[in-house]
Amino acid sequence: MAVPICTAVLGGQTRTGDHSDCKSSSVPCNYGSIPQIFKIIVIGDSNVGKTCLTFRFCGGLFPERTEATIGVDFRERTVELEGERIKLQLWDTAGQERFRKSMVSHYYRNAHAVVFVYDVTSRPSFLSLPSWLAECERHLSSSDAPRVLVGNKCDLKDKVEVPTSLAQKFADAHGMAHFETSAKEQEGTGDHAEAIFLTLAHRLRSQRTMAMPRLLAAQDTAINLADDKQGADNGSYCYC
Numbered sequence: 001m002a003v004p005i006c007t008a009v010l011g012g013q014t015r016t017g018d019h020s021d022c023k024s025s026s027v028p029c030n031y032g033s034i035p036q037i038f039k040i041i042v043i044g045d046s047n048v049g050k051t052c053l054t055f056r057f058c059g060g061l062f063p064e065r066t067e068a069t070i071g072v073d074f075r076e077r078t079v080e081l082e083g084e085r086i087k088l089q090l091w092d093t094a095g096q097e098r099f100r101k102s103m104v105s106h107y108y109r110n111a112h113a114v115v116f117v118y119d120v121t122s123r124p125s126f127l128s129l130p131s132w133l134a135e136c137e138r139h140l141s142s143s144d145a146p147r148v149l150v151g152n153k154c155d156l157k158d159k160v161e162v163p164t165s166l167a168q169k170f171a172d173a174h175g176m177a178h179f180e181t182s183a184k185e186q187e188g189t190g191d192h193a194e195a196i197f198l199t200l201a202h203r204l205r206s207q208r209t210m211a212m213p214r215l216l217a218a219q220d221t222a223i224n225l226a227d228d229k230q231g232a233d234n235g236s237y238c239y240c
């Protein structure tokens with residue numbers, strides 16, 4: 001059974017913790033008014049479509065033009081699952097080594113889930129996956145954080161270089177769910193970006209009890225990020 005988190009004023013002090021205390025003693029708290037936050041990092045080679053996928057999920061549209069991400073962009077969307085508000089904080093990371101090297105530990109810190117993206121029309125982007133997995137192994141502290149493999153650009157049917165069966169085999173070997181999608185097309189090209197992130201949200205919600213300490217830490221991270229972002233010019237920022 002998942003344990004909700006809330007903030008309550010107890011003995012004159014603000015306390016964040018397990019909602020069951022407030023529930024049992026009828027202490028007024030803000031449960032339900034603040035959404036739970038899950039940090040999801042999106043990783044993969046440059047040009048595979050990480051920015052488009054996250055933009056699509058958070059903004060609903062396929063961006064007409066994108067530029068290589070520098071450092072990280074972060075996007076958020078609050079969804080409602082079984083009456084509870086869940087905030088998904090997506091970290092759209094840079095694929096190019098020179099734009100990410102000083103950021104790597106920040107990406108993985110307190111992450112609840114990792115989405116690995118490759119481009120179905122680019123075999124090299126698929127062949128890079130073992131090195132992305134190795135980086136994840138080195139930096140991600142939680143062994144139970146869900147990891148998902150996403151093959152993007154399924155709309156380019158004539159250019160596919162990575163067979164579904166090969167990618168599925170790779171995902172199975174590494175205990176990941178596998179999806180194929182297109183950030184560009186709405187329907188008819190496999191799983192919708194919407195469905196992929198919502199599936200992840202359901203999984204994270206059901207794992208929440210075990211993830212409680214990291215969840216609280218991520219809420220702190222989110223607050224710090226919001227402060228940092230106020231000073232940023234264009235919504236992306238870099239720790240270089």
Ligand SMILES: Nc1nc2c(ncn2[C@@H]2O[C@H](COP(=O)(O)OP(=O)(O)OP(=O)(O)O)[C@@H](O)[C@H]2O)c(=O)[nH]1
Nearest residue numbers: 046047048049050051052066068069095153183184
């Ligand atoms: N046809 C097609 N093109 C896509 C799709 N997703 C992204 N693209 C295109 O692929 C290019 C790269 O997309 P981005 O989202 O910027 O790639 P990225 O992975 O964020 O790249 P970095 O920020 O450098 O790591 C852009 O020209 C997009 O328009 C898709 O599903 N279908």
Ligand SMILES: [Mg+2]
Nearest residue numbers: 050051068069
């Ligand atoms: Mg990008």
